[in-house]
Amino acid sequence: MIELTGLTKRYGSTTAVDRLSFTVRPGVVTGFLGPNGAGKSTTMRMIMGLDKPTSGDALVDGTHYAKLKEPLTRVGALLEARSVQGGRTAYNHLLWLAQSNDIPARRVDEVLGLVGLTEVARKRPSGFSLGMGQRLGIAAALLGDPRILMFDEPVNGLDPEGIHWIRNLMKQLAAEGRTVFVSSHLMSEMALTADHLVVIGKGQLLADMPMAEFISQNSRSYVRVRTPEPERMRDVLTAGGVHLADGPDGTIEAEGTDAAKIGELVAAEGVVLHELSPQQASLEEAFMRLTAQTVQYQAGPGTAAGAGLAAGPNWQQPPQTTAPGGPVDVSKVDVSQKEGN
Ligand SMILES: Nc1ncnc2c1ncn2[C@@H]1O[C@H](COP(=O)(O)OP(=O)(O)OP(=O)(O)O)[C@@H](O)[C@H]1O
Numbered sequence: 657m658i659e660l661t662g663l664t665k666r667y668g669s670t671t672a673v674d675r676l677s678f679t680v681r682p683g684v685v686t687g688f689l690g691p692n693g694a695g696k697s698t699t700m701r702m703i704m705g706l707d708k709p710t711s712g713d714a715l716v717d718g719t720h721y722a723k724l725k726e727p728l729t730r731v732g733a734l735l736e737a738r739s740v741q742g743g744r745t746a747y748n749h750l751l752w753l754a755q756s757n758d759i760p761a762r763r764v765d766e767v768l769g770l771v772g773l774t775e776v777a778r779k780r781p782s783g784f785s786l787g788m789g790q791r792l793g794i795a796a797a798l799l800g801d802p803r804i805l806m807f808d809e810p811v812n813g814l815d816p817e818g819i820h821w822i823r824n825l826m827k828q829l830a831a832e833g834r835t836v837f838v839s840s841h842l843m844s845e846m847a848l849t850a851d852h853l854v855v856i857g858k859g860q861l862l863a864d865m866p867m868a869e870f871i872s873q874n875s876r877s878y879v880r881v882r883t884p885e886p887e888r889m890r891d892v893l894t895a896g897g898v899h900l901a902d903g904p905d906g907t908i909e910a911e912g913t914d915a916a917k918i919g920e921l922v923a924a925e926g927v928v929l930h931e932l933s934p935q936q937a938s939l940e941e942a943f944m945r946l947t948a949q950t951v952q953y954q955a956g957p958g959t960a961a962g963a964g965l966a967a968g969p970n971w972q973q974p975p976q977t978t979a980p981g982g983p984v985d986v987s988k989v990d991v992s993q994k995e996g997n
Contacts, residue, residue, distance in 0.1 A: 786813025875937025
């Protein structure tokens with residue numbers, strides 16, 4: 657278990673992590689999301705004792721990482737900045753780590769096999785591709801067979817087969833009852849991997865809840881309708897009490913009702929439909945919507961994000977999201993450092 661209590665980190669006038677309190681529990685994959693600069697890496701570094709909190713606490717299994725004896729057997733981590741001694745072979749790098757934590761040498765061969773690097777075990781990591789480097793970092797994290805695993809952007813540089821592999825690996829590690837905490841920018845990947853989400857923006861906690869709840873709380877459900885008779889259809893549906901919004905490419909988005917009701921209303925008036933499809937928001941949409949006002953580095957006009965396509969031009973303001981420790985109204989999160997836009 658990983659427990660954060662009021663964890664805060666300031667660099668001069670920048671508050672990178674702002675009173676974060678949450679618990680990462682065993683048995684599920686917990687995704688850690690936030691826009692660029694939200695404070696994910698800083699949080700993970702503090703959990704690993706690599707950065708000292710300005711205030712607050714980060715505990716792994718009830719203690720500080722720095723106080724763990726043979727830490728690799730308790731916590732395995734792949735952090736963004738990997739430190740692999742260029743002169744050592746992959747095997748010797750892992751062997752050196754194993755020996756420093758009293759881990760038997762045979763475990764080195766095991767983890768090399770597990771991550772698919774057996775054939776290059778005697779090669780130096782300086783010649784490795786980004787994906788191979790990630791695999792070596794994952795091998796190091798798994799070396800001590802720890803109960804707690806943290807991965808910062810683990811699929812970075814991996815090919816589709818590698819991404820598939822790490823997804824299954826994480827699920828398997830969680831199914832074995834381990835604590836698995838993973839950050840990623842790839843929403844589609846996170847949606848397939850994580851059961852639970854912790855979302856931060858500008859260092860503050862925005863959400864801490866199961867994936868399904870996060871998507872339903874932070875997204876709008878609607879039915880997409882396409883018709884060659886838009887005016888007639890608008891009249892019929894509006895008269896039927898359905899709220900309508902303009903969608904892309906001449907589609908109409910009907911809110912607050914289901915496809916069956918819309919079908920019945922238009923059929924009664926003989927309006928022709930070319931499409932009637934309920935829309936389920938994706939994790940990406942829900943994430944963009946929740947964090948829209950906490951994004952530090954934002955694209956300018958003319959890009960998808962700058963044009964507001966992420967949230968959709970007709971979307972309402974984000975709802976209040978309840979996080980442990982109190983509700984956070986994202987519209988009130990400090991946006992004073994926001995750039996551009
Ligand atoms: N060593 C440092 N000195 C000064 N500022 C720092 C330092 N490390 C991080 N920051 C700042 O703290 C904030 C959080 O950075 P952090 O790297 O933790 O965010 P992140 O969520 O991991 O971002 P990304 O998704 O882009 O990796 C940023 O504003 C960053 O510029």
